[in-house]
Amino acid sequence: MRVIVRRERPHPGAQLSLFEERDGWRYQAFVTNTTTGQLAFLEARHRAHARVEDRIRHAKDSGLGRFPSREFEINRVWLMLVQIAADLTAWTRLLALTGDAKSLAACEPKALRWALPPDLGHGV
Structure with a gap:
């Protein structure tokens, strides 16, 4: 260790x-x-985990931290929907927020929801 x-x-x-x-x-x-392994490699590998932690934080902001029920099945479906929302947010950042919209790729989910044009953003 x-x-x-x-x-x-x-x-x-x-x-x-x-x-x-x-x-x-x-x-x-x-x-x-x-x-x-070299120290530089180990440090770079460790820093790559920051993206993972950001994605977890974004998922918590999108409902992961609040389960709506005491019923297991309802919470299971809720968790699945939160995971789908987190995936859609990550793919939107990667594929759709390019060019002039590149600055929006760094927004938190709540800010991103309101920063996108009305015909695109409120369904996120």
Whole structure:
């Protein structure tokens, strides 16, 4: 098991913890049980997980965090619909939000719903 700690200068306007404010650096740590590989590869692989965490956050914003019932079957269908909505949002960002609309690809789901044109956005 290895713990890898990365030190970086925070970007302007970043919210720092008390520990980070003291010395002016931001620290990021992650644990891996991968025994081989260059540090740069391991760090890049770890950073790729940020997209996964964003997708989970978007799914929670789209209903994953709130189950509507105490009934298992109703919640099962709800979860399936939330997963479909998360997939549709991800594919819309990838395939439809290009060119002039590229800036919308970084929007949160709630902002994206209102930022798209009326004939396209309110069905998302």
